[in-house]
Amino acid sequence: MTLVKSILLFGVAALLEIGGAWMVWQGIREHRGWLWVGGGAVALGLYGIVATLQPDANFGRILAAYGGVFIAGSLLWAVFLDGFRPDLWDITGALVALVGVGLIMYGPRGA
Template identity: 90%
Template sequence: MTVIKSILLFGVAAVLEIGGAWLIWQGIREHRGWLWIGGGAVALGLYGIVATLQPDANFGRILAAYGGVFIAGSLIWAVFLDGFRPDRWDITGAIIALAGVGLIMYGPRGS
């Protein structure tokens, strides 16, 4: 159950961080205005809170593992919101990154 909770938290964190950054990007680069930028800032703040809910207490481990989630999540976000088409290298890299997440977060630990 702890692994499922952790995976769900990574998913929520990814939506908040990637979505927050995307909203700020839209606000500045696409001239959508301060409401978009403010919404992005709120989402990024909520990402920071969600990250603290991970069952593992090691900040470095959580942030390192989240990097792999961010890689895959960013590509998925771009497909659905920006019409991006990842190539085989993008997909292969994301799979490798997610394998790294699995090792970092859920690999067996010695006592």
């Protein structure tokens, strides 16, 4: 159950951080206004809270692993919300990053 919880938390964190950053981008770069920026700031703050809920207690490990989730999640976000078409190298890089997440978070640890 801890593995499932951890993966779900990474998913929620990705939605909050990528969505929050996207909202800030939309508010400023696409001139949608300060409500978008404010909403993005709230989402980014919630991302920080969700990250603390990970079962592992090591901040550095969580943040390093989340980097890989962020890479893959950002590409998926761009596909569905911005019409981005990733190429073979984008997809390969995202898969390599996710393998890194698995190794960092779920690899066997010595006693």
